[in-house]
Amino acid sequence: MINADQNNQYGAIMTLMATLQQAGIEKVGLLTGAPLPTPSL
Numbered sequence: 001m002i003n004a005d006q007n008n009q010y011g012a013i014m015t016l017m018a019t020l021q022q023a024g025i026e027k028v029g030l031l032t033g034a035p036l037p038t039p040s041l
Contacts, residue, residue, distance in 0.1 A: 003031040 004013060017028050 001029045001031050006036065 002013065020028050
């Protein structure tokens with residue numbers, strides 16, 4: 001399972017997933033959650 005937040009770039013996650021697949025890992029999951037609240041000023 002990959003756990004990342006909204007600050008991660010999509011391309012970096014896709015690169016990680018490709019690397020895992022090349023290493024023989026066939027099942028990769030992404031953890032999801034509710035978006036973080038926007039800070040009020």
